[in-house]
Amino acid sequence: MRADLEIIQEWIPAGSRVLDLGCGNGELLAWLRDNKRVSGYGLEIDQANIAACLSKGVNVIEQDLDKGLGNFASDSFDVVVMTQALQAVHYPDRLLEEMLRVGRTCILTFPNFGHWRCRLYLASRGEMPRSEFLPYTWYNTPNIHFCTFRDFEALCRERRVRVLQRLAVDREHRHGLASRLWPNLLGEIGIYHVSR
Numbered sequence: 001m002r003a004d005l006e007i008i009q010e011w012i013p014a015g016s017r018v019l020d021l022g023c024g025n026g027e028l029l030a031w032l033r034d035n036k037r038v039s040g041y042g043l044e045i046d047q048a049n050i051a052a053c054l055s056k057g058v059n060v061i062e063q064d065l066d067k068g069l070g071n072f073a074s075d076s077f078d079v080v081v082m083t084q085a086l087q088a089v090h091y092p093d094r095l096l097e098e099m100l101r102v103g104r105t106c107i108l109t110f111p112n113f114g115h116w117r118c119r120l121y122l123a124s125r126g127e128m129p130r131s132e133f134l135p136y137t138w139y140n141t142p143n144i145h146f147c148t149f150r151d152f153e154a155l156c157r158e159r160r161v162r163v164l165q166r167l168a169v170d171r172e173h174r175h176g177l178a179s180r181l182w183p184n185l186l187g188e189i190g191i192y193h194v195s196r
Contacts, residue, residue: 002027003173004083004191008107011165011193012038016078019043019103021065021095022085026053033058040077066090069098077103086110086152087145093155096194100161105195112168114148114184132171149184156194165193 005028012018014036020029023042026049032038043063044050053060063071065082066089080103086092087110099106112118113129121129130137149168156163168179168187179186 004109004169004189005031007167007169007173007191008081008083008109009036011107012036012079012081014038016040017076019069019072019077019080021080021082021099023049023053023058023060024083025049026056026058026060028081028083029053029058030056065095068094069102072102074101075104078105079103080106081108082106083109084111087113087147089145092145092147093159096155096161097159100194100196105164105193107191107193109189109191110147110152112149112184112187112190113146114150115188116185117188149187149190152190152192161194161196163192163194167191 008028009032012032016038018029018032018038018040020040020042023029023044026042029038029040029042040059042053042058042060043065044053044060045062045064050060050062065085080099082099086108089095096106117131118129128137153163166183167175168183169175169189169191170179171188173189
């Protein structure tokens with residue numbers, strides 16, 4: 001399983017009902033079903049990923065996250081998960097509200113555009129950062145909202161969202177003392193567990 005999903009699964013209690021937004025090929029939901037007796041659904045828009053979910057026996061619904069979660073009742077899931085998609089939706093603040101409406105807790109991951117490499121790249125080259133982790137150019141990137149950990153935590157305070165746990169990790173999803181002390185500068189990826 002992907003390293004970020006390995007961390008996330010630790011925050012999901014056994015027997016939970018989970019909604020995975022942008023679930024990709026269904027890897028997380030299949031693992032949770034097989035190892036933690038978790039049930040739930042994945043939402044995905046990519047046809048190849050939907051087919052991969054179905055081949056794994058994962059319940060998947062074709063849905064554009066920008067259309068919201070109006071087809072789900074309030075408090076219908078224990079946990080709502082969204083990995084590496086917050087920066088790619090048109091209204092991340094609205095989607096966060098919807099996630100917290102349908103789930104008791106939410107787990108989100110996103111790239112930190114305040115990381116020192118992004119800052120140095122922008123300052124030294126005068127162009128938007130590109131790397132193995134963020135390989136896109138400014139005009140073809142799916143990332144339309146560049147945010148930092150501070151930005152996300154400010155949104156949480158504004159919307160009265162509680163941060164239950166936070167990890168600032170590198171691209172291999174390792175976390176150490178330095179990224180705990182200076183997360184906005186040294187963390188490449190944020191993994192947040194939030195609730196109302």
